[in-house]
Amino acid sequence: MTKTLFTNARLIDPVALTDTLGALLVEDGAISQVFEEAAPDVTGPQVVDCEGKCLAPGIVDIGVKVSEPGERHKESFRSAGRAAAAGGVTTIVTRPDTTPAIDTPETLEFVERRASIDAPVKVLPMAALTKGRDGKEMTEIGFLQDAGAVAFTDCDRVVTNTKVFSRALTYARSCDALVIAHIQEPGLSEGAAVTSGKFASLRGLPGVSPMAERMGLDRDISLIEMTGARYHADQITTARALPALERAKRNGLRITAGVGVHHLTLNELDVADYRTFFKLKPPLRAEEDRLAVVQAVADGLIDIICSMHTPQDEESKRLPYEEAASGAVGLETLLPAALRLYHAGHLDLPQLFRALSLNPSKLLNLQTGRLTAGSPADLVLFDPDAPFVLDRFTLQSKSKNTPFDGARLQGKVLGTWVAGEDVRGET
Amino acid sequence: MTFRAPHLLGIEPLHPTEITTVLDLADQYANDPGSPRHREVLAGMTQINMFFENSTRTQASFELAGKRLGADVMNMAMQASSVKKGETLIDTALTLNAMHPDLLVVRHPHSGAVDLLSQKVNAAVLNAGDGKHEHPTQALLDALTIRRAKGRLHRLSIAICGDISHSRVARSNIMLLGKMENRIRLIGPPTLMPSGVAEFGCEVFDNMEEGLQDVDVVMMLRLQKERMDGGFIPSEREYYHRYGLDAEKLKHAKPDAIVMHPGPMNRGVEIDGTIADDINRSVIQTQVEMGVAVRMAAMDLLARNLRARRWEAIDGGVMA
Numbered sequence: 001m002t003k004t005l006f007t008n009a010r011l012i013d014p015v016a017l018t019d020t021l022g023a024l025l026v027e028d029g030a031i032s033q034v035f036e037e038a039a040p041d042v043t044g045p046q047v048v049d050c051e052g053k054c055l056a057p058g059i060v061d062i063g064v065k066v067s068e069p070g071e072r073h074k075e076s077f078r079s080a081g082r083a084a085a086a087g088g089v090t091t092i093v094t095r096p097d098t099t100p101a102i103d104t105p106e107t108l109e110f111v112e113r114r115a116s117i118d119a120p121v122k123v124l125p126m127a128a129l130t131k132g133r134d135g136k137e138m139t140e141i142g143f144l145q146d147a148g149a150v151a152f153t154d155c156d157r158v159v160t161n162t163k164v165f166s167r168a169l170t171y172a173r174s175c176d177a178l179v180i181a182h183i184q185e186p187g188l189s190e191g192a193a194v195t196s197g198k199f200a201s202l203r204g205l206p207g208v209s210p211m212a213e214r215m216g217l218d219r220d221i222s223l224i225e226m227t228g229a230r231y232h233a234d235q236i237t238t239a240r241a242l243p244a245l246e247r248a249k250r251n252g253l254r255i256t257a258g259v260g261v262h263h264l265t266l267n268e269l270d271v272a273d274y275r276t277f278f279k280l281k282p283p284l285r286a287e288e289d290r291l292a293v294v295q296a297v298a299d300g301l302i303d304i305i306c307s308m309h310t311p312q313d314e315e316s317k318r319l320p321y322e323e324a325a326s327g328a329v330g331l332e333t334l335l336p337a338a339l340r341l342y343h344a345g346h347l348d349l350p351q352l353f354r355a356l357s358l359n360p361s362k363l364l365n366l367q368t369g370r371l372t373a374g375s376p377a378d379l380v381l382f383d384p385d386a387p388f389v390l391d392r393f394t395l396q397s398k399s400k401n402t403p404f405d406g407a408r409l410q411g412k413v414l415g416t417w418v419a420g421e422d423v424r425g426e427t
Numbered sequence: 428m429t430f431r432a433p434h435l436l437g438i439e440p441l442h443p444t445e446i447t448t449v450l451d452l453a454d455q456y457a458n459d460p461g462s463p464r465h466r467e468v469l470a471g472m473t474q475i476n477m478f479f480e481n482s483t484r485t486q487a488s489f490e491l492a493g494k495r496l497g498a499d500v501m502n503m504a505m506q507a508s509s510v511k512k513g514e515t516l517i518d519t520a521l522t523l524n525a526m527h528p529d530l531l532v533v534r535h536p537h538s539g540a541v542d543l544l545s546q547k548v549n550a551a552v553l554n555a556g557d558g559k560h561e562h563p564t565q566a567l568l569d570a571l572t573i574r575r576a577k578g579r580l581h582r583l584s585i586a587i588c589g590d591i592s593h594s595r596v597a598r599s600n601i602m603l604l605g606k607m608e609n610r611i612r613l614i615g616p617p618t619l620m621p622s623g624v625a626e627f628g629c630e631v632f633d634n635m636e637e638g639l640q641d642v643d644v645v646m647m648l649r650l651q652k653e654r655m656d657g658g659f660i661p662s663e664r665e666y667y668h669r670y671g672l673d674a675e676k677l678k679h680a681k682p683d684a685i686v687m688h689p690g691p692m693n694r695g696v697e698i699d700g701t702i703a704d705d706i707n708r709s710v711i712q713t714q715v716e717m718g719v720a721v722r723m724a725a726m727d728l729l730a731r732n733l734r735a736r737r738w739e740a741i742d743g744g745v746m747a
Contacts, residue, residue, distance in 0.1 A: 198623030202439075204538035204559030204595060207622055274539030318517050320537035322558070 003045035012056035014354035026377040029419035058090025058378035060360035070099030075311035081119030083396040087332035088380030097155035103128035120423040153180035169229035183216035210238035239292035258304035276324035307334040311399030339411035377420040386412040437561035438602040453724035469498035472529040492722035551729035566599035589648035614638035673699040
C-alpha cells in the first residue's frame, strides 16, 4: 500500500472555495485524508514537502486537439501528454476533429489505445456528433458512449441544419449524453479572420460581428428548450452572448459554458502586424468583451476555462493572415496564463480552480477536481508567483504555436500527480 | 531630408515629414520626368515587380519609374507561375531573395502579405497594394496631385466616395490625408462602409449631396466588382443614381473642387463620363502622371537607404 503525504501545502479547495495551509494524505491513488494545520505523524509514508506552495486539484481540460490520427507531426499522444503533465493538466478531454474524425466506436478505440500506451495523464475522448462532422447524419451515440466517449461535438463546425441538430440533441438526451457545440452563426461569420471593428478595417481583414456568437447561442438555446438535451457551449467570448446564457440558466435549462484562456487574457489588438499565432477561432475580441467574459467567469456564469489546445505546424501559420490556420497550443500555458486573472485581482485561486478543475469534472461526472477524501489523487503543485519569460521552443508540444512566446508570465508548475503518481518527472 | 524606412509598406507607419519628403522629391521628378540625369539614380540596381494580382496601370507605372531611373526592371506575373504549383509566399520570397534584387514591388490579394514578405528578404520592398489593407504609392500620388492643384495639403475638405469597405486606396488616403490635417468625409452606402468607421476620425455620410457640401476635393473610388461577394448594392443603375458623380451632385462641392479617380473608371457606374473628361474639374490624367513621379521618388529614397545600410554593413565589417 503506497502512501504519500503532502505537507506544508497551501490547499486550494474549489468545493469549499478555501485557500488554507494544510496537508494531504494520498493512499493507493486516492486522497484518503485532508488535514487542516500540520499533518500528524502517519506511519511510513513518502513525504512531499510543498514548502508553502499551492496544491490544487489537477486541471481537467475539455477540448484538447491531439492530432492523432492524421497529423501526428503536429501533436501525438506522447507529446500532448507530456505537455499536459508539464502544465498541471491531469485529464485531457480530446476533440474528435482529427483526420479522419472520431465518429465510430472503432476509431474511438484507436484513440483510447494510443492514449493508454503513450500518455502519462488521463485521456478521455469525445466523439463527433455527426458522421464526418458533416452536419448531416448523427453518429452512433449509444455505441460511442459505451466505448467511452464522454461528450459529443462537431468542434468548430456548426450543425447548420436545425432539423439534424434537433434530432441529434433529442437522441443524445435519451442517452443522457453531453453535447458540446461551437456557437457561431455560420453565414455571418463566413470567411472571417478577425472580429469586425476599427482594427479589422484598418488591417483590411475580413471580420465577423460579435453578434454572430449571440445568434448562434440564441438558436441553440431554443433547441435545448425544445429537446431538453444536456448542452455545453464550448467558448463564449463576447459580452453580448452573456445575458442569453444567464437567462437560459435561470430558466433551468441544462446548459453550461466554457471559454478559452486566450480569450480571457488577450484581445484583438494583440494580432498587431498580422501575427498569425494570434489567429483563433472564434477570433480574439475587443477589450470590453474580454473584461465582460472575465467577470462572467468570476461570477460563475461561465463554468469552465479550457486551453482549446490546437497544435499547428509552422507551415500552416507562416502564411498571409487570411490563409493561415487558426488555433494555438495551450496545455502548458493554461495555468500561467489563467493566473494572470488571479494576479490582476479578477479571481481568487479557489475560483480559478473551480473553473479549471471542479466544473469540468462535474460536467463529465468525474470524481476528480476536488481535494476531498475519496477523490482520485490528481494534483498540481505550483508556485503562483514565480515569474518567467516563455520561450516557445521549450514547450513539450510538437507544435510551438503559442501566442505567449516571449510573454512575461507568473506561475510555475512544480509537480503533477495523476492517481498519486508523479507524472511530471517523466518529462 | 528625412526618410529612413527600409520599406514602403503603408502610409500608417510614416511620419508627416517623411510624407513631405517623398512629395517634395516627386515634385522635382514631375517637373522633369524624362531627364537623362535621372538614369544614374538606380543604375546597376535590379527591380522586380511581383504581381500576385492582375494590374496593368500600377505595374506599368512602376516599370516606367524604374526604367527612367536606370534600374534593370523585371516583371513577374505571379498568378501564372509557381504559386499555381503550390509554392508558399515565403518560399517564393526566399527564391527571389537568392537572386539578390535591390527593389521588390509587390502586389498581393491578401492583407498583410507584403509585410510578411518584407520580413524575409534583403531588398527594399514597395507595397503596390495588399488585399484591403494599403496602397501607399496611390495615396502619395493623390496627395501630390492635390498639392499641385490646390497649392497645399492641409486644411482641405476632402470627400472619399464609394466602396470604402473594399478599398485599400481609401484606407491609405484616409491615413495620409488625416496625418496632414485635412477634413475627411466618407460617402457611400452603409453596406460599403467598413466596420468601426465611426472611430476613424472622419465624417461619414450615406447621402452624396450632403457629403459633398463645400468640399475642395472629390475622390471617387472604383466600384470593385471583382471583390464583391454579391449583394452589397441592389444594382449598378441604382448605385449610379444615388452615388454616381454627375454634374448635379458635383454642384454641391466648391466651385473650384477637383475630381479624382484612381482608375480604372467604370463610366456610368461611379462617375459620369463628361465629369471625368472635364479638363476644368478632372485631374484624373494628372494622377497617372504623378504616379510615375511619386514611384520614382519612393524608389530613389528607398535605394538611398538601402545603399546606406549596405555601406554600414561593410564599414562595420572593416571596423570589426
